[in-house]
Amino acid sequence: MLGAQAVLWALVALVSYLLIQGFRFRKVLSHIPSPPGHWLIGNLEFLMRNPYPGKIFEYLRDCAQRYGPIYRFSTLHIVVINLLHPDDMELVLSQMKHMKKSRLYKFLGGWLGEGLLTSSGQKWQKRRKLLTPAFHFNVLQKFLDIFNEETSNMVKQIEEMNAQSLGGKPLINLMPIVTNLTLQSITETALGVSSVEEDTMKSYRSNIHKMGQFVFGRVTKPWSLIPLVYSLSNDYEKESETIHSLHQFTYRVMKEREKQLVDGRDEQVVSTTYSGRKIMKMLDLLLYAKINEGTIDYEGIREEVDTFMFEGHDTTAAAITFLLYALAEHPDIQENVRKEIQSNITPTRTPTYHDLQDLPYTERVIKESLRLYPSVPLITREASEDFLSHTGSKIPKGTVLYLHIFDLHRNPDIYPDPQRFDPDRFLPENCANRHPFAYLPFSAGPRNCIGQKFAILEIKAVIVGLLRKFRLEPSGCAPPSFFVDLILRPEGPINVKFVPI
Numbered sequence: 001m002l003g004a005q006a007v008l009w010a011l012v013a014l015v016s017y018l019l020i021q022g023f024r025f026r027k028v029l030s031h032i033p034s035p036p037g038h039w040l041i042g043n044l045e046f047l048m049r050n051p052y053p054g055k056i057f058e059y060l061r062d063c064a065q066r067y068g069p070i071y072r073f074s075t076l077h078i079v080v081i082n083l084l085h086p087d088d089m090e091l092v093l094s095q096m097k098h099m100k101k102s103r104l105y106k107f108l109g110g111w112l113g114e115g116l117l118t119s120s121g122q123k124w125q126k127r128r129k130l131l132t133p134a135f136h137f138n139v140l141q142k143f144l145d146i147f148n149e150e151t152s153n154m155v156k157q158i159e160e161m162n163a164q165s166l167g168g169k170p171l172i173n174l175m176p177i178v179t180n181l182t183l184q185s186i187t188e189t190a191l192g193v194s195s196v197e198e199d200t201m202k203s204y205r206s207n208i209h210k211m212g213q214f215v216f217g218r219v220t221k222p223w224s225l226i227p228l229v230y231s232l233s234n235d236y237e238k239e240s241e242t243i244h245s246l247h248q249f250t251y252r253v254m255k256e257r258e259k260q261l262v263d264g265r266d267e268q269v270v271s272t273t274y275s276g277r278k279i280m281k282m283l284d285l286l287l288y289a290k291i292n293e294g295t296i297d298y299e300g301i302r303e304e305v306d307t308f309m310f311e312g313h314d315t316t317a318a319a320i321t322f323l324l325y326a327l328a329e330h331p332d333i334q335e336n337v338r339k340e341i342q343s344n345i346t347p348t349r350t351p352t353y354h355d356l357q358d359l360p361y362t363e364r365v366i367k368e369s370l371r372l373y374p375s376v377p378l379i380t381r382e383a384s385e386d387f388l389s390h391t392g393s394k395i396p397k398g399t400v401l402y403l404h405i406f407d408l409h410r411n412p413d414i415y416p417d418p419q420r421f422d423p424d425r426f427l428p429e430n431c432a433n434r435h436p437f438a439y440l441p442f443s444a445g446p447r448n449c450i451g452q453k454f455a456i457l458e459i460k461a462v463i464v465g466l467l468r469k470f471r472l473e474p475s476g477c478a479p480p481s482f483f484v485d486l487i488l489r490p491e492g493p494i495n496v497k498f499v500p501i
């Protein structure tokens, strides 16, 4: 009884402390515009009344229109400053100062631990240095064979779906088949493990979706923002089961790869640089560092494998899905891409790395698609020291910062008629005077996306493989609406027809 009372008092003390902290921040930042909110819980009131991902996505877009380019909101004890202006993006992203990820990323801690995406400080620096060579040009070149092969598998799968349908070509829901491709690709490339069974893939995909829901749930439920309270909830129990199952998969992949290398069934070193540095796949680099250098342990490798499995497949799947949708909606642009492919790569030849570097129009189309549909629409940081925003507002150390890439990319002052799909926005002459931090699909600065070259190569391989075989036709449905859990997702299925050429 006494124990329960002590816990209760401890909780009351903790909540009071957090609220006082929140009030302090709110006072200091009160000059920054904010949507109206409850005196005690702030804008959490809106989130609690509308705990639907799509609604919250709309709310944020509305706030951007009304209060941008800098506005504030608060949820219970956390005050968030939302930044939408390229100058502020530059201030935060370009320096080593504000590299600490915000508390929001802690919701991913049980799953991703302190991997590259979520870690800070020295740990992040060491891991980034260790993993950067895994994206060396020599490694990426080798990966292209796998991207091409997975694209051929997808082509076959679409042909089978077309053959099974009676009466015309069926509408095909893109996200599941594209996600299959990107998941197979990341396990085969970065991790070196091939042919994961369909059922395992399915359950992995579904667990990632569940994780998205848990993270989203925690943002909208005030009690779950306090770790101790969350650990007593039902959601916590379910989340723990999901994480356990995700980790089992990761450990399986790690063990399998280790065995392959021990048995001598595959080469660990992909190539060696002129200076003698060994170039390896991501998981092999980590295993090498554990076995030969002792700079990482098994748990550390698990964190990175989970991080790369997630970051390396879901983001790219969303990017390819939205791009295929955009191409189906814009037949003229689709035709221009196909012509460029046909004139550079003869139809029977498998595209090489160099072929894919020489598709300037296709590249502009990919850029425009990532402008309108950035897979990561929002990133967050914590201010590591006081700074002045571009409007002269003082932002104190410790403030949570949300950087809204989605709204930045749809700012009409930067991109006139922003909803229009126009690849020419990325012609060199049209980019020349654009702010360097006005386009951030892969973030920028020292903590930018380590996998961006990998992602672009994979996207190109898929587009080339599909457009050579099919003409994409739109579904005729209304444009997709979005929501965000871990990434930007369409609210419903995105369907396209694949008509053989």
Ligand code: HEM
Binding pocket: 116, 117, 118, 128, 190, 307, 308, 311, 312, 313, 315, 316, 319, 374, 375, 376, 379, 380, 440, 441, 442, 443, 446, 447, 448, 449, 450, 451, 452, 454, 455
């Ligand atoms: C179109 C596909 C992709 C997009 C749009 C994308 C976007 C991003 C963005 C915006 C960030 C910054 C996140 C933040 O600061 O919180 C990021 C970080 C990261 N991305 Fe990607 N990404 C993509 C593909 C990939 C791929 C294929 C991989 C791995 C193979 C990858 C691995 C990572 C990792 C590990 C980080 C954390 C980097 C760090 O903090 O040092 N991403 N990505």
